[in-house]
Amino acid sequence: MRQDLPFKGRHFTSEVILWALRWYLAFPISYRDLAAMLSDRGITVDHTTLFRWVQAYAAKLEQRVRRHLRPCTGSWRVDETYIKVKGAWTYLYRAVDSLGQTIDFLLSPRRDATAAKRFFRKALAQPHTVNPRMITVDKNPAYSRAVAEMKRAGELWRFSRLRQCKYLNNIVEQDHRRVKRLARPGLGFGSLRTARATLAGYEAMGMIRKGQLRDVGGRDMRAQANFIAKLFLPPA
Template sequence: MARRRRVASVRPDQSFKGRQFTAEVILWAVRWYLMFPISYRDLELMLADRGVDVAHTTLFRWTQTYAPEIEKRIRPHLRPSNGSWRVDETYVRVKGRWMYLYCAVDSRSQTIDFLLSAKRDAEAAKRFFRKALGQPHTVNPRTITVDKNPAYPCAVEQMKEGGELWRFSRLRQVKFLNNIVEQDHRRVKRLARPGLGFGGFHTARRTLAGYEVMAMIRKGQVREIGGRDMRAQAAFVAKLFQIAP
């Protein structure tokens, strides 16, 4: 007697189990907070205007939980970046102290990766390069354009010697070529301004991951999703969590 084949069943996503509000409401709120320069209290009023009574502290917890989850789930769906990297870092205030947000884009302004660091030195630069090289949509860079920060040549040389970076990668220290990555820095500062800084390193890291991943979507980096098609973007994020739009 032939054995019956077992039909594999898809387990429902448990990310929203136990939440008072529906997944659709939560994802809507998180997406809007990460896309537009508004505070949690502003978002609380916007939701109340639509009949959803939720405290700004709850909105904060949603963002801390789901922003990094969206970032993790979206990575495999990104279009490949090219080998012309533009790398720069900017200051971010975290609990009254200045931290450093490393960011890299390619020559088409597509985001390669980002990293929040407490220090701005060769070790931080190497951590950032390793993180960027480990992403599924990136390639070993042909050129790396940076500013005059002396940490970059040291980091690149050490990574080449260790075989972590292509030995023919060319480092260019030309500040004006990094204008496109500085545009990303201005966007992050505009989004963070209503919140008046971050209360802690991990809070900042999770929120910044959300800012960056929503920017990737709006830049059109997700395959088959237009950068200005808000409905398609919302449906795509819902699909990441196995939610019917």
């Protein structure tokens, strides 16, 4: 394939880079495993180069995918899980709607009302979300404080209802497993910056494979590959 502007200066074609990006972000494999898979196809690439590709394009993939997502419902399920970064545990805030569609994520070194407000603001700013009528969370008191403060500031719909019930959050807790499974082969992240970029890619591919795109099926791998190529490559 021709060298296109998003991949200018790379020693590999856009086809190879996007293939590696999709596979790393969709399946629980390490960079070394992915390098071996490419080698089996006659393409010799170092695992550090694969890491640089993910850091360069994963967050861009997430940003571009969001413009094509189906709207989420107004019932949010919010929870946080743990991700190891540079040997220390950090907090990954995540939300899905009542159908299991991904709403947003936020990686934070702290678990408090300030972090919860940052997460809600980020989620509300996405093009596929609406002001929630129901927010289901666990018993963490930071959520009630964050919601109350955002309502007073006019950042959140004043009729939004906060429901603190742990067992009703099973849908988002089950969804955490997908992210944990993808992150496990990497044995943790080296910095918050690299973790955020990689997690953005995990979430982007997760949304695609859940069928959240308007015109692409969640199980149609060929259609997904063509869609991602169109996001990065200008028309010929």
